[in-house]
Amino acid sequence: MEEQPPEPWRQKVAMLVFDTLEEMYFAGRHTDVEVIVKDKSFRCHKVVLSSVSQYFDAMFSSGMRECHAGVVHLQEIEYTTFVDILDFVYSGKLNICTENAEELLRASTMFQIKLLHQKCEEFLIEHVTVDNCIGAWRLAKSHECKELAKKSWYNILECFTEVCMSEDFNYLDTGEMFEIINDDDLQVTNEEIVCDAVFRWYRFDPENRQESASKLFEHLRLPLLSSEYLLQEVEPMELVVKDQRCREVVKEAISYQMLPSRRPDFNSPRVKFRRYANMEEVLVIIGGYNASNEKVSDVLAYSFTRKTWFQLMSLPLKLGREFASTVYGNDIFVSGGSQKLDLLLQYRSDTNEWGRCPNMPQGRRRHAMVAVGESLFVLGGYDDNQTYDADRTLKDISEYTISSRSWISCGELHTPVRSMTAAVNKEKIFVFGGLLADEKETNIVQYFDTRLKTCSRVEDLPYPCKMSRAVVCDKRVFIVCTDGNILQQDDNNDCKRVAKIRSFNRRRFGAIHHKGNILIAGGECGSSIYKDIFTFNPDVEKSETIARKNVPSRANFASLKLILHKKFLKFEVKFEKA
Template identity: 45%
Template sequence: MNDNNGMSWTDDGCEAWRVRYHKEICHGLAQALSNEEFTDIKIIIDDKTFNCHRIVLSIMSPYFSAMFASGMKECQDGVVHLQNVESGAFEKILKFIYGGQDVIDTENVDSLLQAAVMLQIKCLQERCEEYMVGKLDPENSLGAWKLAQGHGCSCLAERAFQFILYYFEQIWKTEDFLAIDCDELLQIIDNNNLNIKSEELVCEAVMRWVHSNVDNRKKDLPRIFEKLRLPLIQPEYLIDVLEHNKLITHNQPCRDVLEEAKRYHLLPARRQEFVSPRMSFRNFGDFEEVVVCVGGTDDNSKTTQRVICYSEKRSKWFSLASMPHDPGVEFATCSYGNAIYISGGSTK
């Protein structure tokens, strides 16, 4: 499409003009803030005063919009004393609101996120969360998770928690791990997505957490032991380590969980009858529970040596190693531990 001057208004041209328009309006707003032109509200934080524009603050912040529409005395006087926001953080927030500046760095992101949540500046909150997700590491992920939970930042909380689960083998050795509370610890160790090489490592992490403040935390051991998957631990560890720990042996609920795991290992022939919430395999583990189909008939109604299994976790069928010979029909199967035994069979 051409205008009267012969200029082409293509989609690319419109987009370029939108970008130019946004730059111009942001520049104008930033100038109005810097020059304090047409200001109609003073925001006072501690001993610092910020001269602002109600309409600009209201557009970006439902918090200010509700305040200015309420008819409160402070608004009528044109002066608002803002609590629970640092003056340095608010100065950065004004640069973001008026000029769209990216004002976030590692030093101020925590205070900016808290202020953005309080002032209901959604786009700044999302930018802070995005920044923190990009900076997650084993040293800061627990702090980011707790901060996000405390301020209702669901995106950051979810991403930080998934990071904690995946890098748990590094995170449990940090000092921040010792500062989490019991409920947070349980939330981590009970998750099926916990990425660990063995359940022994979870026990080591738990006991490190308990011993860091043993007088106050030993009471939490029964709740914690309910979530430890002791049947999946090597029997040597159960006997040589856990059974020699007085915090465990002097606690009846913990002893009961330990005895359950010992029975599982002592009676492998009965494992298929063993039912316990502590027998669930992790999604990152070497094992998972499957349904196995042995033998049967093929499309031509002939018996087969095939063995297939179905993974409920992955919603998929897999082929296992075939039987060494075709048992025909009327054979029996039984499991012993993770092995399957076949007996009998007939070619009739």
């Protein structure tokens, strides 16, 4: 006779035991422990309670008084809740609803009944709403419900505009508020919504929340607010007036808003766009030439968050080599270059369009251009159209006033120079190294005072350098040399070597400030064109690759950091492997 598979018999035996225990419980037969809840008595079986609950198993195995006396007193549970637990344990029935789900979950946690805990969590997940997601999130955290915490947290982030108006929001503690406003996935169209929510929370209990609000202030992304909101709503707040640290954070934000020429140098954890914001910070690559030595007119934007390249509006013409560029606010300006020496173009980030500006009075290439105040300054360079070789290396400094779209010749360099780099420090433009009229590489450092319109020479570089790149990080000026040496200018205008990028030998590369570090892109060495983007921390001499795959091969190009509306980041670009 063929034997039956064992599994069906196990199930039959299990059901028989289960049904019999339920019958014995209701009949009160063979019970060996009395559980008393709120003066109500329940006759139960130790073995049944122990089989489903680690709490009771530990109790009955420990030799505690309850183990010998056969009586257990439970204080922190309601009578009706324990009835529901016994129904679940003995009959498999789960009497769960919105009114008792939280209490059952708490009881399942206390008694360590895993299956009941799972069922309660599943029920609560199905009933998470905008109105109760904060309560569900707090409940989930205290009772180890990972999936419930995930679902409720998603609701908080996705529906924050509605959630922050709920009553539960007023009762968040400081740590919970910090966790919410710090999340980059918070779905808000602007940072004013976040500030409004935090300020309402503070005003709900200002006496007890003043210190907490002061700490939270550091995590509000105030530089991203509109100027009107910052000056009219934030700065006059009593909390700001009374608290020095709050005033410092507000001052930082006002500086960001009122100094558009210095925004690329700005480094603060508060200048960080959320994933769902309309705006995004990108690396922009303009023109130059590629690995085939072809001049290109494309304009590319690299999304740091999405790690993807996008095509922006192309240049209206090919700039050729050795043009200069700078950022003012959220617009890009490009000047000169081998194709048209007196050219000035403006890229409008609000429309993704290029426009022509009045031509420079003195055409040039291999020059420097920076933004200071409300003007652009073009310094030195090389003019191919000059009759005599000695006159081709320029000392002229021209100023372009952006609002009036007009040029003036505002001064001269102390020493004519080209192929140099420049940086702004306290309204002074410092020009580092370069090539002199006699083709010699120089270590001269000179600065132009934009107020006095005078130029002076200061302490020299440790050694001559040309085609270097100046980067301002945290108000510190670094000069990245073609051999990888990093020089730093101190407060006394002395320049010293402070670090070195290993295995670095390139020129015509891009270098910008990025999150307190120096970002290097592209460049050339001999006939080789680099295809990489990495950051370098000069304090610890550590490099970190941002992108090595799908990177355009570029040299003699412009690299800048810009804030763009995401509607212009639509057309993805792929590049061939190196």
